[in-house]
Amino acid sequence: MAEYDALAVARGVAMDLGDGWEAQPGYWSNGEDARITGPNGAGLHLRLVDAWKASGERLEISGSLDRELSDRLPYNEKSSFKITVTPDKAPARIAGDIRRRLLPDYLPTLAFARARKAEHDRAEQEKGERLDGLAANLPDAKRGGLERGSVLFGGGLYGNGTVRGEVKESYDGGTEWMVRVQNREDALALAAFLSKLARKA
Incomplete structure (x- = not known):
């Protein structure tokens, strides 16, 4: 396919997703990936994949948790979610797929992990204060x-x-x-x- 501009697609998708969503450059330098940041720490990655398959290239959209958040999930709990669409699909339709197929699983898991991390951080802070109290004596x-x-x-x-x-x-x-x-x-x-x-x- 012709040279792909994932960032341009991401801008269109972010605009359709609404307030709080913003397109960002990807991790690669070939234009075939981009990121979208969202409310409450949400983050999506768009990238072209599977060029070698008979079905041709697909645009993969994934939402995942970083290590600190995934560590707060129960054992074997899924921490990465992804869907694929055709790369030439209109950004508004891609945004619709994200709303229907990705966010209903990804966002609740993200919110749960963030809440558990906040709880963990509070407990660690309180523990540190208790240890500091012992050290003072x-x-x-x-x-x-x-x-x-x-x-x-x-x-x-x-x-x-x-x-x-x-x-x-x-x-x-x-x-x-x-x-x-x-x-x-x-x-x-x-x-x-x-x-x-x-x-x-």
């Missing part, structure tokens, strides 16, 4: 561990502090402590404190 403490998900104190388990270790949140909402002390007196003091704490509980 421990000797020589700083955030560390995998993705800064724990507090290292006294230089960490292998540091030089007389009392040193690591504390992190457990999955049940409690905290897990790993503590090392230098001498028998400190070990006995720690045992006494833990015994007192257990009786208090």
Whole structure:
């Protein structure tokens, strides 16, 4: 087929989709793909595919979730949606196909993933504030561990502090402590404190 201008098609499609939809250049430099961004983080990719098939080229329109959003979906939940149309179809008709065949599946999944990510981000922020609170009350403490998900104190388990270790949140909402002390007196003091704490509980 003649040289294809996917961006021009995307502009026409975006105009027909309405407010909040906007055409953007694609990822390639050959004019055979384009993007359309939409409300609430929606994103569509238009590209020519399947030129080698007997049916000839098709215009594929896909809506997908980025890694951060797809990670928030249940296991094996579909995170990419696509349809194909003939490349020479009028933009208004392509927009109609998108409304009928793509958006009813894609947009609810996108909204669900965004809500789950917002919930996850709030939980992580609250967790970070709790860990910062612990760090403020421990000797020589700083955030560390995998993705800064724990507090290292006294230089960490292998540091030089007389009392040193690591504390992190457990999955049940409690905290897990790993503590090392230098001498028998400190070990006995720690045992006494833990015994007192257990009786208090």
